[in-house]
Amino acid sequence: MTLARRIVAEGLGTALLLAVVVGSGIMAERLASGNVAIALLANAIATGAGLIALILMLGPISGAHFNPVVTLSEAWQGNVAGREVLPYMAVQVIGAFAGVAAAHGMFGEPLFFASQHVRTGPAQWWSEGVATFGLIAVIIGTSRSRPAVTPFAVAAYIVAAYWFTSSTSFANPAVTLARAATDTFAGIRPADAPGFIVAQLAGAAAASALFCWLYPAPRQPVAASLDALKTADYH
Amino acid sequence: MTLARRIVAEGLGTALLLAVVVGSGIMAERLASGNVAIALLANAIATGAGLIALILMLGPISGAHFNPVVTLSEAWQGNVAGREVLPYMAVQVIGAFAGVAAAHGMFGEPLFFASQHVRTGPAQWWSEGVATFGLIAVIIGTSRSRPAVTPFAVAAYIVAAYWFTSSTSFANPAVTLARAATDTFAGIRPADAPGFIVAQLAGAAAASALFCWLYPAPRQPVAASLDALKTADYH
Amino acid sequence: MTLARRIVAEGLGTALLLAVVVGSGIMAERLASGNVAIALLANAIATGAGLIALILMLGPISGAHFNPVVTLSEAWQGNVAGREVLPYMAVQVIGAFAGVAAAHGMFGEPLFFASQHVRTGPAQWWSEGVATFGLIAVIIGTSRSRPAVTPFAVAAYIVAAYWFTSSTSFANPAVTLARAATDTFAGIRPADAPGFIVAQLAGAAAASALFCWLYPAPRQPVAASLDALKTADYH
Amino acid sequence: MTLARRIVAEGLGTALLLAVVVGSGIMAERLASGNVAIALLANAIATGAGLIALILMLGPISGAHFNPVVTLSEAWQGNVAGREVLPYMAVQVIGAFAGVAAAHGMFGEPLFFASQHVRTGPAQWWSEGVATFGLIAVIIGTSRSRPAVTPFAVAAYIVAAYWFTSSTSFANPAVTLARAATDTFAGIRPADAPGFIVAQLAGAAAASALFCWLYPAPRQPVAASLDALKTADYH
Known part of the structure; x- marks a missing residue:
């Protein structure tokens, strides 16, 4: 895939992810009559279901990172070229803000307003x-x-993480920045975003180190493995 | 598959889809004691689960479009013969209304009544x-x-879309027309249907253009690929 | 597989299915504070999840019918020998009642009591x-x-059917009989069971006829196809 | 895989499992406004989703038992070497307590406090x-x-078992011990743990005996089969 296609895929996918997270949060809060557990359950199920669709639909093009720490981890493992890291991260952040605006448009809210x-x-x-x-x-x-199975595993993990962490698991710096621009269910005060992002970087670094030790030898050269992922079907 | 079988499959599938959407909406509203979030959650989960079953069960015969804009998009891509577009769309609309009537029969409502x-x-x-x-x-x-994985991705997407859009995501002109004929949870005022359908056509056209650029080269000739889909299993 | 193993598998699977349906109904009603929508949502999700596990775990042995109308339909298609129909159906009914008793034991209810x-x-x-x-x-x-994909499609269908039908979709004569022996959330008055069973037989006959026309030619001889199902994995 | 990697994988996986179970229980109870059905539904969905992710992510290394009775059953079947049973069980218990502490840290609770x-x-x-x-x-x-399909079947089963048993299905001695150390939604009084563990051992023994009779002949030698599991993908 050309870099242009991959950049478009990352931007579009991150935008749709934010539209799902923020939009379903608005809908859930409006309908839940104040029962936050029901609102969070709907928000989590919508996010997990959306992730399955988005990763399956765009993974073969760009890898479906939608997340700067995923891009950094993949680059550190040698799966993404160093010169592509900044374009990936830039379009993820731009896409994330566009997705918040798209969700606000769907619910009659201002384009952006600080949480x-x-x-x-x-x-x-x-x-x-x-x-x-x-x-x-x-x-x-x-x-x-x-x-x-990665798309299903990632989506399932995020559904669990909405519930087992007290932060509801942002786990994504681009998502964190963009959610500072919505004063709705999914928002985070701009002043609180840096603390989240530092923690996310630390967690990602620890996992990258540990899991490259746990899974030392890919079964095939990395390039071939990625290529298989990109064109994989089940036949 | 013969055209007769494919037409029956499209009509039956669209009917069952509407029975699921409208029937689960009636059940959900009756049981939810006024908490609309719980009603919409049940409605969304039932619809997503129903879609998995219906697409898996009829996809090998007709492609399981159940949706005129899907048929138009497939025809524009060359995956459906032009002369089959009208029969597909006609039976989808007929099936959709039949499904609404079937659901009304299950819940003791009149066959049709305007939303x-x-x-x-x-x-x-x-x-x-x-x-x-x-x-x-x-x-x-x-x-x-x-x-x-298409059946799972489509179902997951619709579950998310019930929640992240303020319209609860009809995304289907046949569904929109038929839901105008039910004054229950899933209904839409007949006068509002045309606006929805215009928006659906615009969204479908944009996606068809963009994604044919993003995925330019099917790995195999389209006919072979479709054939593989129709007889695919996982072995 | 020997007939002994298949009979044990059908009985055990039907028993566990009833334990899931009745047990989760009791738990849901006790916890739901009178909100029937939440109770039915939990009951439906538990049943669908249980079906995935039970069909995957026993399907390779007996086909995982757990349902007399499924056995009748398979026999009519030539996939089950005629002399095995009665043993299958008998053990399904016995297993269903055993499962109701097992659920009652888990919740401190009498072994059986009429709905x-x-x-x-x-x-x-x-x-x-x-x-x-x-x-x-x-x-x-x-x-x-x-x-x-049959186990996943069946489970998804049942989740939808709990919601889109006014009967919550028994769809199984053995289940119907056994649920007459529990005066809890999932019960049905004994006098009402025959009406359900007649309707189930009619629906099953119609589907068997229509779908044998829609899917006329199995890709392989039936015996080989069944054998593939029984030992299938995804490699 | 070396034993070191397998031990780390079992400890890490059991820790994350307990973090999911206990953490989502705390979150659910805090948000559910006293409706225990909603709390248990969120707790069950989070646990099932977490299990899918954890088993897929660590199964190829250690088998993803996370449970002493699973290890015992596998050892009895000859799939785990006898000398590895104690290290597996020890690290499962240690991991379980670590996971409870991790969850308490996420919700501002003391490291441990008896249920x-x-x-x-x-x-x-x-x-x-x-x-x-x-x-x-x-x-x-x-x-x-x-x-x-084992990861999906196990996760689905546990979702069902949260609902169809009156104990909410611990089904795991390491989990039982560690949940005695949390006075939150998922806790169990320490004095009640032994009764649970005895029942779990009895159930596991019965299933091991019955299912080794039901599935007598693995299609391939056990070692090869395990190896296939560990490096399986779907291509």
Whole structure:
């Protein structure tokens, strides 16, 4: 795939991911009559289901990272060329903000408005560290052994992580920045974003190191393995 | 497969899809004690689960479009013969109304009665455009790379789309027309249907153009690929 | 597989299916604080998840019918020997009652007690007919084209059918008889069971006829195809 | 895989499993406004989704037992060397407690605090016996016929078992011990743990005996089969 196609895929996929996360959060909060558990359950199921669709639909083009720490981890493993890291990360952030605006348009909200949702403190930073550790672990663990199941494993993990972390598991710096621009269910106060992002980087680094030791030898050269992923079907 | 079998499959599948959407909406609203979030969650899960079953059970015969914009997009890509477009679309609309009547029969409602549910305005039209863009994107993206996962990707996408759009994502002109004939949870006022359908056509056209650029070269000739889909199993 | 193993598998599987249906119904009703939508959602998700596990775990031995109308339909198609129909159906009924007793034991209820839950009338009979039509359609449609997905398609269908039918979709005469012996969430008044069973037989017959026309030519001889199902894995 | 890698994988996986179970229980109870059905639904969905991710991500390394009775059953079948049983079981217990502490850290609770949640009596012991019987049955049944689906079958089974047993299905001695150290939604009074563990051992033994009779002949030598599982993908 050409870089142009891959960049478009990363931007589009991250935009749709944010539209799902923010849009389903708005819908859930409006309908849930104040029962936050029902709102979060709908938000989590919508996000997991959306991830399955988005990763399956764009993974063969760009790898479907939609997440700067995933791109950094893949580059560190040698699966993404160094010169492509910045374009990937830039378009992920741009796409994330575009997705927030798209969701706001669907629900009659202003394009952007800063969140006032406080999310800070050691318990939430620890949560983001664990959440991102788990996400990178799932990606490396499954893509080195059976890449065809990675989309399902990632989506299932995120559904769990919405519930088992006190931060509801952002686990993604581009998502974190863009969610600072929505004062709705999924928002985070801009001042709290840096703490989340630092924790995410730490968790991703730990998982990358540990899982490259746990899964030392890909069954095939990395390039061939990636190529298989990109054109894989089940026949 | 003969055209007769394919037409029967499209009509039956669209009828069962509407029975699931409308029937589960009636059941959900009756049981939910006024909590619309719980009703929509049940409605979304039932629809997604039903889609998995219906696409797996009829996809090998007709492609399991159940949706005129899917048929138009497939025809534009050269995957459906031009002379089959009208029969497909006609039976989809007929099947959709039959499904609404079947659901009404299961819940003791009149065969048809016009909806009074207002669904209009730019936010909902934008929602329908985005929703249909995403649906066609999922179908083209997965069926050109790994057709065996398309049923799961489509169902997961629709579950997400019930929640991340303010219109709850009809994304289907036949469904839109038939849902105008039910004054229950899933209904839409007949006067509002044309706005939805225009938005759906626009979204489908945009996705068809973009995703044929993103996935330019099917790995095999289209006819062979379709044939593989129709008889695919996982061995 | 020997007939002894297959009979044990059918009995055990039907027992566990009833334990899931009845047990999760009791748990759901006790916890749901009177919100029947939440109770039915939990009941449906538990049943669908249980079906995935049970069909995957026992399908390679006995076909995992757990349902007399499935056995009758398979026998009519020539996939089950005529002399095995009665043993299959007998052990399904015995297993179903054992499963109800097992569930009652888990929740401190008497072994059996007749249901007082009224489920009757044309709307519910029509529901049972449609529900069983759909179940047999899913089984024939998927097992003739891609048998590896049948367990997932059947489970997904049942989740949808709990919601889109007014009867909550028993779709199984053995299940219907045994659920008459539990005066809990999942029960049915004994006097109402015959109406359900007649509707189930009619729906199953219609689906068997239609889907044997829709899928006329199995890709391989039936015996080989069944054998493939029984030892199938995804490699 | 070296024993070191397998031990790390078992410890890490069990820790993350407990973090999911306990963490999602805390989150669910805090948000559910006293509706225990919603809390248990979120807890069950999070646990099932987490299991899919964890088993897919670590199964190729250690088999992803995360459970002493699974290790015992595998050793009895000759799939795990006798000298590895104690290290597996030890690291599972250590990991389980570490996971509880990790979850408590995410929600600002003390590292450990004894549960006061009473879970005892014949109905709950019978529940644990049935629950563990079913879990071992699913593992043996699927891993001897189609090991690629085992992660999905196990996760689906546990979702069902949360609901169809009155004990909410611990089915795991390491999990039982560690959940005695959390006075939150998922806890169990320390004095009640032994009764659960005895019932789990009985259920596991019964399932191991029955399912080794039901599935007598693995299609390939066990070592080769395990090896296939460990490097399986779907191509």
